[in-house]
Amino acid sequence: MITLLKKTITLTCHYAESRVLNGLGPTSEDVRARVLRAAKELDYHPNWLARSLRARRTNTVGLVLPDIENPFFTSLVKGAERAAGERGWNLILCNSDEDVEREETLVRALAERMIDGLLLCPAAGPHAFLARYEGHLPIVAVNRSIPGAAFPTVAANxxxxxxxxxxxxxxxxxxxxxxxxxxxxxxxxxxxxxxxxxxxxxxxxxxxxxxxxxxxxxxxxxxxxxxxxxxxxxxxxxxxxxxxxxxxxxxxxxxxxxxxxxxxxxxxxxxxxxxxxxxxxxxxxxxxxPAGMGEKAVGVLGDVIASGEAAVLDTVLPARxxxxxxxxxxxxxx
CATH class of the missing domain: 3.40.50.2300 (Response regulator)
Known part of the structure; x- marks a missing residue:
């Protein structure tokens, strides 16, 4: 059905609709308007999974926190979500409830969904399981550092x-x-x-x-x-x-x-x-x-994703x- 709709849009406008709908190249305002009008009439939406596979990016990052009821973490989420949105990223929020075993399950589930990167405020306990993601999944620790792990941290002094x-x-x-x-x-x-x-x-x-x-x-x-x-x-x-x-x-x-x-x-x-x-x-x-901490952590994660290398230095924010x-x-x- 999606394929049929794509063909319909292409035939309607006589142009490759992917340039407009996926932002893949310059187009005139007239072409852009006609493609978007046809897409709206047909209620067409691009195939997110197919686009992600082509680009090898999902534009999705995970955020695992230990207690989402705590106002501190609520503010951190707001900052992270705002910064992620500015980058065109989707943010998946998970709550570990200060349970490191649940945290491990959540991280695995997020990784299986091919997230581009992970922000993690770790629960207390061993984090040896994170070793399997080193070099494969960009990870930034936020608010709390991860002992024994080579991931950058964004936290207050x-x-x-x-x-x-x-x-x-x-x-x-x-x-x-x-x-x-x-x-x-x-x-x-x-x-x-x-x-x-x-x-x-x-x-x-x-x-x-x-x-x-x-x-x-x-x-x-x-x-x-x-x-x-x-x-x-x-x-x-x-x-x-x-x-x-x-x-x-x-x-x-x-x-x-x-x-x-x-x-x-x-x-x-x-x-x-x-x-x-x-x-x-x-x-x-x-x-x-905390909101600034969330924003900064997203920025550091973006740098890690873009470079393919973990940041060398931790980021220390003021506390007064x-x-x-x-x-x-x-x-x-x-």
């Missing part, structure tokens, strides 16, 4: 951002300091912890004055970790949550204990989000640009402390 946040709290004399950690063995968790440890060393913080609790970057686990911190004696005078969901959970735990923020317990979170400035008190955060009232500063500070 997590260590510097965390160091700035912890240093700010310690400079105000707020100790003990509690840290709500993300999932262990993730590059983001490790880098943020390293930044906090540098601050602890700079301010001569005793080991017993820094409390570590794992909240796995999720609301329920973050609340539990924050509650455990607040039940410690002596109680911490400040909490630094390693992501946005745990920061919200920590503020709820502070209130549920009948405590005031920041008077009793100061709070800083990592990642800004839409309602952070409207919270009571407004939440101090380490601000990233955005001061609001939850750490004891003016709500308009920063």
């Amino acid at each position: 997590n260590e510097r951002g965390a160091n700035e946040a912890a240093s700010h709290l310690l400079a105000k004399g707020l100790r003990p300091l509690a840290l709500l950690l993300g999932t262990p063995n993730l590059s983001t968790t490790e880098a943020r912890l390293a930044g906090c440890r540098r601050a602890a060393e700079a301010f001569a913080l005793a080991p017993e004055e820094m409390l570590l609790k794992v909240g796995y970057g999720r609301t329920r686990e973050g609340y539990k970790a924050a509650a455990e911190c607040l039940d410690e004696r002596p109680r911490p005078h400040a909490i630094f949550a390693f992501n946005n969901l745990m920061a919200e959970a920590a503020l709820l735990a502070i209130r549920d204990r009948g405590l005031r923020c920041p008077e009793d317990v100061a709070l800083i979170g990592f990642d800004d989000f839409r309602s952070a400035a409207a919270m009571t008190p407004p939440l101090t955060v380490v601000e990233q640009d 402390l955005l001061l609001r009232a939850s750490c004891g500063c003016s709500a308009s500070a920063g």
Whole structure:
């Protein structure tokens, strides 16, 4: 049926319709108008699969994220989708739900669909399975690096951002300091912890004055970790949550204990989000640009696809402390 329609368009306009419909060469405005009019009348659409096989490109890339409900990743998707659209790419979004086995299944399914490249924010766990794609499927890690893999990474300066946040709290004399950690063995968790440890060393913080609790970057686990911190004696005078969901959970735990923020317990979170400035008190955060990160990652992937070679250097984006009232500063500070 498609073949018949193609012949009909060609006969109708007396020109090779593929030059117009597939953008394969220059044509006059008159020819272009007649081909498009005939295609519309016949409800004809080019065969995407056949065109992809001829060009050896599908103009489709995959994006595998660990938690699409997290506002950080929602913003990252928006940026990536916008940048992909500007390149004429289709974007297939998948959610691994922080499960590395599910992630492996998703990557295999995307590769079987002949995507041109992959953006991957890896879940915690071994990624030996990615070795089979090296040299065959362009891959760029986004937000988190992939240990032991030779793929370029686009991520924020997590260590510097965390160091700035912890240093700010310690400079105000707020100790003990509690840290709500993300999932262990993730590059983001490790880098943020390293930044906090540098601050602890700079301010001569005793080991017993820094409390570590794992909240796995999720609301329920973050609340539990924050509650455990607040039940410690002596109680911490400040909490630094390693992501946005745990920061919200920590503020709820502070209130549920009948405590005031920041008077009793100061709070800083990592990642800004839409309602952070409207919270009571407004939440101090380490601000990233997830949309910009998504856009940049698409750009790096485009370079890798075009060159056929992986980028040598990782891309490090800024992360800065955005001061609001939850750490004891003016709500308009920063």
